[in-house]
Amino acid sequence: MAIVSRLLSTRAREQPDSPAFLAGADGRALTWREVAGHAARWRDVRPGSRVGLVIADPLVFTAAYLGCLSAGLTAAPIDPRLTATELSEVLTRLRVDVLATDHAEPVIRPETDTCEVDLAGPRLVWSATTTARPSDAAALRPAVLLTSSGTTGRPKGIPLTEWQLMHAAGRVARHHGFGPGERGYTPLPLFHVNAQVMGLLATVAGGGSLVIDRRFEAGEYWARVEKHSPTWLNAVPAVLASLANQPAPSSRVAERIRFARSASAPLPPETARAFTEHTGIGVLETYGMSEAAGQITANPLDPARRRRGSVGLPVELELIVGGPDGTPVATGAEGEVLLRGPQIVSGYLELDGAGPERVRPARTAEGWLRTGDVGVLDDAGFLRLAGRADDVINRGGEKIYPQEVENVLLAHPGVAAVAVVGAPHERLGQVPVAFVTSQQSDADALASALRDWCAERLTRYKRPTVIEVTDALPLGPTGKVLRRALRAELAGTQ
Template identity: 60%
Template structure:
C-alpha cells in the first residue's frame, strides 16, 4: 500500500522556509520553544522511523503525552507521516484497555512506561524525535483488521453515554483549521494561549492546526492554573485566549489583570461546553476582555458556529453563525423548523465525519454511518435559529427531563441557579419518580469564601420566582465538586445515581 503524501508535511516545510526564526509553540510554564524548522525536521525523522519499522500507511500511533510541546511535535509528525494519530488522555487509569480498543500499533509517551503495553511498539518522544524502546513486536499488528484508516481517530466525550470512535481525514481537519484561522483572523504575529487538553479536538484544530495553516504561534500549558493564568498572559503577550466556561468562571473570581497585561489581547474564545450568559458577563465585567462564544463537536472536526469577530455584532446567549459547515434545525417531522422553533441541530459539510467506529477491541472492527441518507448528521443538541440565522442551544436531547408529561431542559434551570452570586457552577439531571416518572435534581458548587448556610432556601425561592413550577428542582444539594470531562463538560451520567438517591429520600428544594 503506497504511503500517502500528507498535506501537513508540505505545510511544515513551507513554514520552516517562510518563518525560520519564529517559535511555533511555547511552553507557558517553562519558556521552552520549538520553531517551525525543528518541527519539520522532527516530522522527517518520524517518517524515516515509520519506514524503518515497516509501519504501513494508516498504522495507528497512540499519543499518551502530557508534555504539550512533545505532544505538538509528535501529533504533527504523525500526520505528516501518513499515520493514524490516536490522541489519548494520559491520566486514564486503564491505558492498556483503551489502546486495545483503539487498535493502536504504537504507543508514544513522553517518559518510558513502567510496564510497556504488550503487543505494541513503545516509543519515547524525545526532543529531536521519537525513540523506540525495544524491538518491534512480531506477528500481525493490532490495526491489521482496521475498518478505516483516517488521519486522526478521536473519541466522543461520552458525557451522557458511551464514547464512540470518530475518524477524521487530513482534509477534514485542515478544512476546519482554515475556517477557524480565517474567522478569528490568525496569521504571523498573532499568538494564542491555551491551557486546554491537547488530546481533545478543540486544542488540536483551534490550536495546533490553526497555527500551522496560518503561521501564528501558540503558548501551551498542560493544565489550567487559575493563580498563574494572568501572569502567563503578561509574560507571553498573546492576542487571543482559547478557553472553556470552566476557565472563564474561575478567572472571574481571580484578581483582575492589570491593563498592561491586556494590551494585545483581542478576545477570549469559549467552546467545548455551554457558556451561561451570567458567566460570560461576569468574566467580561471583571476583566474587560470580550468573549467570542462558539459551538463545536468532535464529529465536525471542532468548530461548527461562532459569533462574529466584530464585537458589536455578537449576540449574548447565542453560539453564533455556521462557519464552513451547513447547519439546520430539524423539527419533529424532520423538516427545517421555522425561526424561533426548537428542534434537533443537524449538520453536513466537508468537515463532518460520515462514519462512527464501534470501540469494542474484539473481533473485526466495525463502523456504522454517522449521517442519514441526505448527508445530515444529528448532533444530539436541541436549539433554534433566530430570523438572522444565529444559533441558540437548549441542551442535549438525551438530557431532556419529562416531569409528568411536561418537558424541561437542564440548561435553563442551571442558568437560573448560576444567577445567584454564591453559585460557581451548577448541574441539573433527571431522577426517577414513582408518580411523575422523572423530576429535576440540582447540584451546585459554591464560589470561594461563600457560606452554604441558607443557600438552598435562597435557590428554591430564586427558582420559584423565575421558573414555572414543573421546572423547579425537586432537590438541590451543595457539592464540593462536579464530575467533569477534561474540557469542563459536566458528566451527567455520573450524577444520575446521586440524583436518584436524593429524590428518593428526604430532599431539600421546591416543586416536590
C-alpha cells in the same frame, strides 16, 4: 505530499527561526524549522500504523502529533493521566500499533511497538513480538482517531481525515483572523479536538504562534499571559468562571487580547458577563464537536455584532434545526441541530476491541449528522443552544431544559457552579434536581435562598425539587459536567 507536511515545509522555508509553539510554564520554544525537522523523523515509523500518543509534555505532544499527520500515520491522542490498567484497555479498543509516550516508565505490551518520544523524535524501546499488528483488521486508517467524550455513555470512535482536520483549521484561522502576527494561549487538554484543531492546526494554517500549557492553573494564568503576550485566548466556560474570581489582569495585558474564545461546553450568559466585566476582555462564544473536526458556529469578530447567549453563525458548513423527521422547523422553534457537508465525519467506529472492526453510518440517508443538541435559529441565522436532547427532563409531559434552570441558578451570587439533572419520580416520571457548588459555608441557608430565587424566576414545573449543595461537580477534562455520574448517584447506583 500530505497537507500538513506541505504546510510545515512552507513555514520552515518562510519563517524558519520564528517561534511556532511555546511552553507556557517554562518558555521552551519550537521554531518552524524545528517543528518540520521533528515531523520528518516520524517517516521511519511503519506506514499506516495507529500511533497512541500518551504524552504529557505539551511541546513534545505538539511535535509528535504534527509528525504523525505529516508522515501519514493515524494519531490516536490519549489522556496521559490514565492508570496502566485504563491505558491498556484504551490501547486495545483503539487497536494501537505503536505506543508513543514521554512517561519515564512506559507500559510495555508484547503486541505493541513502544517509542519513547521527546523533542529529538521517537526512539523505539520495544518491538512487538508478533508480525501481526493490532490494526491489521482495521476498517479505516484516518489521520486522527478521536473518541467521543463519553459524558452520556460509552465512547465511540470518531475517524477524521487530514482534509477534514485542515479544512476545519482553515475555517478557524480565517474566521478568527489568525496570521503570522497572532499568538494564542491555550491551557486545554491536547487529547481533545478543541486544542488540536483550534490550537495546533489553526496555528499551522495561519502561520502565527501558540503558547501551550499542559493544564489550567488559575493562580498562574495571568502571569503567563503577561509573560508571553498572546493576542487571543482559548478557553472553556469552566476556565472563564474561575478567572472571573481571580485577580484581574492589568489593563496593559487585557488591551492586547482581542478575545477569549469559548467552546467545548455551554457558556452561561452570567459567566460571560462576569468574565468580561472583571477582566475587560470580550468573549467570543462558539460551538463545535469532534464530528465536525471542531468548529461549527462562531460569533462575529466584531463585538458589536456578537449575541450573548448565542453560539453564533454557521461557519462554512450546512446547518439546520430540524424536527423529528429531519425537515427544518420554523424560525424561532426548537429542534435538533443537524449538520451536512464533506467536512462532517461520515462514520463511527465501534470500539469494543474484539472481533472485526465495524463502521456504522454517522449521517442520515440525506447526509445529515444528528448532533443530539437542541437549538433555535433566529431570523438572522444565529444559533442558540437549549441543551442536549438526552438531557431533557420530562416532568409529567412538561419538557425542562437543564441549561435554562442552570442559568437562573448561576445568576445568584452565592453559586459558583451548577448542574441540573432529572431524578426518577413514581408519579411524574422525572423531576429536576440541582447540584450546586458555593464558597458559602451555610449550605442549608443557601439552598433555602435558592428555592426562593427560583420561585421568582421560574414557572413551578421548572423549579428544582431538591437543591443539593456539594463540594464539587464531576467534570470531564474539558470542563463538561458528567451528568451520567449525577444521574447514577440519584438512581442509587453509585
